[in-house]
Amino acid sequence: MGKAAGQTKQSWQQIVVDVSEDVSLKVQQVLLEMGALGLEIDDDETMALGFEIDDDEMRTVPEKPFIPTHQSHIVATFTHEPGLKNRVQQKLSALLESYQYKWQELLDGDWANTFQNSWKSFTLGHNIWIVPSWEVDKFEVLQENAIVLYMDPGMAFGTGHHETTTMCARAIYECIKNNLNQSGMRVLDVGTGTGILAMIAAKMGVGRVVATDNDPEAVRVAIENCAHNQLADKIDIYNQPLNLLSSHFDLVVANILANPLIELSKEIIEIITPGGTLLLSGVLQTQEALVREAYVQGGLVYQKTISLNEWVLISFQKNF
Secondary structure (H helix, E strand, C coil): CCCCCCCCCCEEEEEEEEEEHHHHHHHHHHHHHCCCCEEEEECHHHHCCCCEECCCCCEEECCEECCCCCEEEEEEEECCCCCHHHHHHHHHHHHCCCCEEEEEEEECCHHHHHHCCCCCCEEEECCEEEECHHHCCCCCCCCCCCEEEECCCCCCCCCCCCHHHHHHHHHHHHHHHCCCCHHHCEEEEECCCCCHHHHHHHHCCCCEEEEECCCHHHHHHHHHHHHHCCCCCCEEEECCCHHHCCCCEEEEEEECCHHHHHHCHHHHHHCEEEEEEEEEEEEEHHHHHHHHHHHHHCCCEEEEEEEECCEEEEEEECCC
16 A cells, blocks of 8 residues: 655755865755755764863773774765766766766654764854754753744754854844843844844844745745744745845844855845844855955955855945
């Protein structure tokens, strides 16, 4: 007896790539630009977590020495799009002289199961906590006014572990906290992914939060996460271009990628209210100047750039 419609497990495809660590960031950027829904990285930095550093800068624990390999193991997840495998391999071949890779299938349900044993509650700073469902019973809020978001690792990008998400979360917190009219603020999250940044803004009590994403899967996940955190009535989530939004916003955050940020600069600048703030991330240090120039040429006042590892967040103000 066959399965009824709707009961078939959804599946994705993954490419597993092994490269030297000196080209790892470039490979990650290419995979994201090609539409990767998420990346898993195993390298010397991630493998060394939990090890202590001795005088020889070798991370060790008793009877278990850690020896750096200077290699990066990258797993990128994609939808089943016709011709995508060939396009990804062509991009990687143009970037790398040689590399090892393989494609594999990923069934719905495997994604979360992969992380459940290692994915624990963690803080983004400023008393912002991310708590997966299997940690709820163990988690205890130790400080007043904590911002707690309940969400599991998912296919959409942005569960909080990435440097750009961390920088954006902290910058959003500071911007809202320093605003004298928090309850009247309007916040827009461009490329919302899981909705994590929009939810932080909503938890802080701003007047209105709007989130957009051009990926229907991300929109679906964001809607589910907002409902799970009792924020469904506080965040409007759309799968539509920015020029179709009817409002302007006091704070706009766009954590996507450098090329889309440059391409969308006019639309993003237009939607900021006079005196409003713009936060941009998803940008590597090597791309910062190009992205910054695109928005300065559009009339925004550059404020500052902060960095975390190889990634940056750029902030601007609109004075017109």
